[in-house]
Amino acid sequence: MSEVVAKAELAKSVVTALGKLTTAQKNEALLTMADALQQNADAIIAANAKDLERGKENGTPESMLDRLALNAARIEAIAEGLRQIVALPDPVGDTLETLERPNGLIIEKIRVPLGVIGIIYEARPNVTVDAAGLCLKTGNAVVLRGGSAALYTNRQIVEVLHAALAETNMPPEALQLIEDPNRASVDEMLKLNGLLDVIIPRGGSSLIQNVVRNATVPVIETGAGICHTYVDEGADPAMAEAIALNAKAQRPSVCNSMETLLVHRTFAGEHLPALGEAFRDARVELRGCNRTRTLIPWALPVTEENFATEYNDYILNVKVVDDIDEALEHIAKYGTKHSECIVTENEENAERFQDDVDAAAVYHNASTRFTDGFEFGFGAEIGISTQKLHARGPMGLPALTSVKYKIYGNGQIRK
């Protein structure tokens, strides 16, 4: 039996027990995990050093090494993240509806855990703990398959968490780490119908697309964001500049940052040169359409491929459009249904934009950077769904649950 099947079966073997844990028991497990991480920080940092060393030998880019690196402060922050999950309400067991039928049947719709959740992610050890915390809080078992570049770190973290869970009512089997560094272990997870109830990919677009294209297990597609800001005719220029700069440059590496700025031609004629200067000051490289380049001569030319690219970097496409229709068409063609924004003082256009744009989050006069479970007030986030089934947009704890109907009868039969 492969490692993947063996560990998924172990995970599945405890789902019934997990579903019966009380909120207090689950919270105690998470708090014990948090304490154990801090108490064992040295061992985790030592394991992490091995991953970092190997990464440097392999010529891993600095930005990726930074995501991989742990120190005492980062481990404390990760532990604090678990404690924050403890504070959140537990959705499991909630009665969502009670139906009483004319024949006397009582039908209760109850929130239950999903079962076994597979998480496929990159070499980011914080995701190991964060995903485990969210899944366990909602009574799910979790099978983690992190990037192999973090294997020493993840193995040490999971060893610490298993030891912590052994002191609690939560069975350690609920948390499984796939250690096989080969791509085949990912492929195997993707087809594990019957053992995994859902797979959530977290990472860049190639990781996500591989999961979406090859999984037979149900998937919640997350993350890829080609987000647009459309500055309408008559938009407030100061507000437009503040929102556009924030959407691009406040943190370009994340999925809710802007990749393309669409500007109404009237607004562009009056304000695009100044807006270009603001982006130059923020060290953002601009790639513009022809009309943009007459107004911002230093902008590079933009290509179709640029419009379809999630840069996650200090690069921005700029396109001047004739009207809101052209903006809507562009977004329909290149958007990834994540987050889109209109800056306008025209209420009619705002309403039309919010109705017509097909995306998880559609903003009027606010930065797309707010698409986030914490900013929405959910207190946690397992990811941002860009699909329409099950959950859309930032996913808090309820997105990690399903429902079950319990039906109470006294001998009813169907006529």
Added chain:
Amino acid sequence: MSEVVAKAELAKSVVTALGKLTTAQKNEALLTMADALQQNADAIIAANAKDLERGKENGTPESMLDRLALNAARIEAIAEGLRQIVALPDPVGDTLETLERPNGLIIEKIRVPLGVIGIIYEARPNVTVDAAGLCLKTGNAVVLRGGSAALYTNRQIVEVLHAALAETNMPPEALQLIEDPNRASVDEMLKLNGLLDVIIPRGGSSLIQNVVRNATVPVIETGAGICHTYVDEGADPAMAEAIALNAKAQRPSVCNSMETLLVHRTFAGEHLPALGEAFRDARVELRGCNRTRTLIPWALPVTEENFATEYNDYILNVKVVDDIDEALEHIAKYGTKHSECIVTENEENAERFQDDVDAAAVYHNASTRFTDGFEFGFGAEIGISTQKLHARGPMGLPALTSVKYKIYGNGQIRK
């Protein structure tokens, strides 16, 4: 361009317009469709005769020809089904939540259509109309791919419905029928990410498994039901018999009927012979474990394969179990997470069964035959979900919707 892509693109081209139709406009479209079906019953029946003739020539079984056959009464019933959908509340546009954030952002969570729904089904013309009605009522476009044995009928029905829609505010492009009878057209639909938002298979288990195994478009798995009834120690014998007979024999061809009866050994010793007689009177063939066959000598022996089979027929597996644990283990091994029942007077066992069984609907003292959108009071049903994502159990109109966050700001940027 293939027929599938061309028609999916046509469907997608109208989703924005569909999303804006009022409930009254959608209802008017459905009523016009219903009237047109009845007015054109002769043409539909003539087309249906061609399918039936071809089916007889090909040696199609009588039961399948019966599902395919239409007459005036059946067309009236199908039209009546559309009128019933008109009477249901329209979930689209409902505000599910309004969040006001400390920074002044107002976040509204709104129900929206899913977009374009693909339905893959067998040679049952009633599904053509029923699925179209449910999808259009919820503002979705629909791409239908019915069994090729019903092609003449489906083509005629869709021609009638297109003519009807042309007289209404609903664009006829919202309804597409794939006419290519080759399996390749199904395969193409399964990979149509970006054009189809979801695929719902309706039919037998091989059709559903093909979709689940091969689709890259998100799927809602429906239907397959290996349902169990567990008769506990001390169950009321009359109630147990009534429920078991109803679950098996009231309509064996449907997914919520019982395939395996599990009987506690004490109950079996006292009551299984009489229960066997009741099934014999109902012309149900029994296949039993060894203990069953000592009590019901005429029962055939049961195999592992039998336990894993959805008969949809007058055949029942019977197994005597030592206790509720053995019943739960059997259900965990062979159940399809559809509908399961315990008959017992022991409240503790009932509660444990309802908690521990992982299924969409778990019954205490009532027949599994009630798992149905109409019996649950939803007024409609696009299918019964046996997966845990998005929707579980009978799916009414809300299962055909997604959500969107509309965010209202006045210049907010992220700090």
